Amino acid sequence: YVKNRAWSAGALIAIACEKIAFTESGSMGAAEPRPMEEKNVSALRAEFSATAERRRRNPQIAEAMVDQSVEIKGLKPRGKLLTLTASQAKKYGYADFIANTYDELWRAINVKEPKVVNEYLNWSERFSQITSDPTYSFLFLMGGLLLLFVELQIPGFGIPGILGITLIVLTFVGNYLAGLAGIEAILLLIGGIILLLIELHTPGFGIPGITGIVALFISLYMVLGGGINAIRSIILASILVVGIIILFIRYLPESFVWKRLALKEATRTDAGYTVVNVQQDLVGKEGISVTLLRPVGIVEIENRRYDCLTEGEYIPPGTRVIVTKVIGNKIFVRKIS
Structure with missing residues (x-):
């Protein structure tokens, strides 16, 4: 029952049915495969054609839904895909009934007291x-x-x-x-x-x-x-x-948001700014890398752990290192060779 659209795979499913009903606003076709390669077009065209023949429908019309190169005089020019309206489907044997409501559909197929089951996506x-x-x-x-x-x-x-x-x-x-x-x-x-x-x-x-x-x-x-x-x-x-x-x-960096978040001026010591926890006394001391420094990691120095940086090298865990300099609250280390 094509209430609105039977496009792509929906067209093949509809063609495979013994009887097809359309609403007046229904349509069927537009089944070109993606990716549109010759292999895919050929295979799907044969599938549509064989399905239509099985239901004694014009196979050329089914092929035209898949392949743009198919031409049907008076219906589809070459280079376009075929999509049938309800009236066209009825005219060319791809619609057995036109029914705008379920009641009209039951009467058309002569079914009394039908049991309707609605399926929903989970x-x-x-x-x-x-x-x-x-x-x-x-x-x-x-x-x-x-x-x-x-x-x-x-x-x-x-x-x-x-x-x-x-x-x-x-x-x-x-x-x-x-x-x-x-x-x-x-x-x-x-x-x-x-x-x-x-x-x-x-x-x-x-x-x-x-x-x-x-x-x-x-x-x-x-x-x-x-x-x-x-x-x-x-x-x-x-x-x-x-x-x-x-x-x-x-x-x-030039955006309005960034300028609102970032400092506009450098916080220099000569301007009165100070850095908390400056560890200048660590320079020259040795320690052991606790984590991988890539280039940031944790180093243990004198039973205390510090966040440290290297000057670009990667240092694996368990490596002896020495503090080379301290800039602000950044502690730089290198591997002891």
Whole structure:
């Protein structure tokens, strides 16, 4: 019963039915596949044609809903997709009845006291409907990548990283619930995240980080359906993320909001400003790194822990270090060779 639209897969479902009823505002067709590759068009065109023949309907009309190259004189020119209105569907044998209400439909098919069962989407179906939508998937992907980039620029692991991973996971889970992604894509995602977490606690950037990034991109490729469209979405999301970061760095310092939040003048000691807890007496003292310094971390000096920085090098936990200088409340250390 085509109450409003039977487009795309809906058209194939309708054609497969023994009887088709339309409301006067109903329409059917527009079933061109995405991505629109010759292989997909050919396969779907044959599917529509065979289904129409089985129900003794004109197969050429069904093919014209899928393939723009099909021409039907008086109905569809070459280069356009076919979408039938209710009156056209009735004329060409793709509608058996025109019924604007259920009562009219029951009378048309001669059914008395019908039992009508209404089906509604549950929470998981609604969730997957939203998160598996290509537009939302793309936005979640772009937002997740942007937040992960922000997380990599700050010490530790905090809210940007959690939100970034959450958005990417939402993309995967939604497509998995919708049946568009398999368990292998989820496993690649988990493996990629684990490898990146290992990389965060390893000096430098090596095999875990590279392998983790590759695993994430492969899993994204799979969950977005593969093919050129998936590659295009990933590349476009990456370009947009980089563009937003560049705009953020370029224009944020000059924005009204930033000027309201940031100090307009430097707080120099000669202007009367002082820094709390200046630890100049720590210069030259030795200690042990408690966490990875990348370049920020925790160092234990004389049984007391301090937040310290290196001058660019990565220092693993358990390494002997020496305090080289103290600027304000920033304590700089280097590895003792």
